[in-house]
Amino acid sequence: MVFAAGLIVLFLIVCALAPQWIAPYSPTDMQADRILHPPGAAYLFGTDYFGRDVFSVVVYGTRESLFIGFASVVVGGLAGSLIGALAGYFGKWTDGILMRIIDVFMTIPGVLLALAVASVLGPGLWNLILAVALASIPNYARIMRGQILSVKNRPFVTASRSIGASELPIFFRHVLPNSLSPLLVMACIGVGTSILTGSGLSFLGLGVIKEIPDWGALLSQGRGYLTVAWWICTFPGLAITLFVLAVNVIGDELRDALDPRKRRA
Template identity: 70%
Template sequence: MKEAAVAANRSVALPRKKLFRLPVWKRRTLSAADLFVYGAVASVLFIVLCALAPQWIAPFSPTEMKADRVLLAPTWQHLFGTDYFGRDVFSVVVYGSRDSLIIGVVSVLIGSVAGGLIGALSGYIGGIVDTALMRFIDVLMTIPGVLLALAIAAALGPSLTNVVLSVAAAAVPGYARVMRGTILSIKGRAYITASRSIGTSGFAIFWRHVLPNSLSPLFVMAAIGIGSSILTGSGLSFLGLGTIKEIPDWGALLSQGRGYLTVAWWICTFPGLAITLFVLSINLLGDRIRDHLDPKRSRA
C-alpha cells in the first residue's frame, strides 16, 4: 500500500516554478499616454543635459564664425543649418538652452516661494492680514502676466536677472491664490480642530499639519509653470528685454532669425521648435504629477 501511494504521488505533475520572470516594466502593456510621458522625460533630460554640459552635445563652438558657410541649409554636418554669421545653429540652440532653462526654473522657484508665503499667511492668519494681502494680489491679477512682466523688465532694464525677477513677479498672484485656497480648505478639517482642542500652538499646527498638506497643488502648479515661464522669458528676449550676451537664448534667436525668414527659415524655426518641445514636455510631466498626487482625478 505504501509503495502504491508513493507511485501515485510521483505520477502527479507538480507545477514547475519559473526560474526567470520578465521585469514588471516589460510585462506591463504600455499605453499611448505612457509613451508620450516617456518621450517627455527623455526630451526634458536631453535639454537639461544641453544646459549643463553643452560642450558634450554641440559639434561646433557657438561663437565660431565662418564666412564661407553663411546661410547654409540644414545638412548632416550642420543639422540646423548656419546663420548669417556662419555659426552652426544647432550649437547656438544647445548653448542657448542654459539661459532659457535658468529663466524657467529660477523664476518658478522665486514666484512659488513668494506667492506660497503670501497665500499661506493670508489664508491661515485671516482677518485684516488676509484682506490687505488679497487686495494687493487682486490688483496684480488685473494686469495680464505677460504685460506685467514686460512692464517690470522694461523698468529694470535688459539683463538675465531682471528677466527672472520680472517673470517671477508675474507668477506670484497665481501661486498666492492657489495656496490661500488650499490653506482655507485645510483649516476647517477635523484633525486641525482636534489639534487646537488639545492645546497645540498655532505655529505648530501650521508647521506640522497645514503646510505639509497644502504643498501638493503648489508643486503641480510649479511643474506646469516652468513651461509658461520659459514662454514669457522667451517673449521678453524676443522683444529685446532679455539678456544681451554673445550667446543668445532661444527668444533672442527667434528675434535674430525673423528678418531672414523668407531666405533662411531654419534660423528661427529650430529655436521655436525647441521651445515648443520643451514646454510641451513640461506640461505632459505636470499633468502626470497632478494625476499622481490626486488619485480621484486619475481614477476619473
C-alpha cells in the same frame, strides 16, 4: 507619452548643464565660407548669418532659457506661496490687505505686467527673472490661499489644537504639507509658461544680452532672415515648443498622481 516628455526634458537639462557634450561646434565659431548654410549632414540645423552652427547655438542657449524658467518659478512660487499662506491661515485683516493687493496685480495680464517690469528694470538676466516671477505671484498666492483655507479647519488640525499644540507647529507639520500638491503641479507647468514669457521678452530685446543668446533672442535675431533662412528661427522655436509641451504633459501626469480621488479609483 509621459516617458517621451521626460526624455525631452532630461535631454534639454543635459544640454543646459553640459552643452559641450552635445554641441558639435563652438557657438562662437564664425566662418565666412559657411554663412546661411541649409540644414544637412554637416550642420544639422544649418548655419546662421555669422556662419555659426545653429544646432550648437541652440544647445548652448538652453542654459539661459531653462535657468530663466526654473529660477522665475522658484522666486515667484515662494513669494506667492508665502503671501497666500499668510492670507489663508491668519485671515481677517491680513487676508483682506494681502488679497486686495493680489487682486490689483491680477487685473493686469501676466505678460503685460512682465513686459512693464522688464521695461523699467532694463535688459539683464536677473531683471528678466524678476519680471517673469512677479507676473506669476498672483496665481501662486491664490492657489495657496485656497488650499490653506480648505485644510486649516479639517478634523486633524482641530484635534491638534485641542491637545494644546501651538499655531506654528500646526502650520508647518499639518497645514502646509497637506497644501503643497496643487503648488507642485502648478510649478511644473509654470516652468513652461515662464520660458514662454521670458522668450517673448528676449524676443522684444528685454532679455539677456550675451554673446550666446537664449532661445527668445535667437528668434529675434533670425526673424529678418525668415524668407531666406527659415531654419534660424524654426529650430529655437521648436525647442521652446517641445520643452513647454513636455513639462505640460509631466504636469498633467503629476496632477493625476497627486489627486486622491484618482488614487482611490
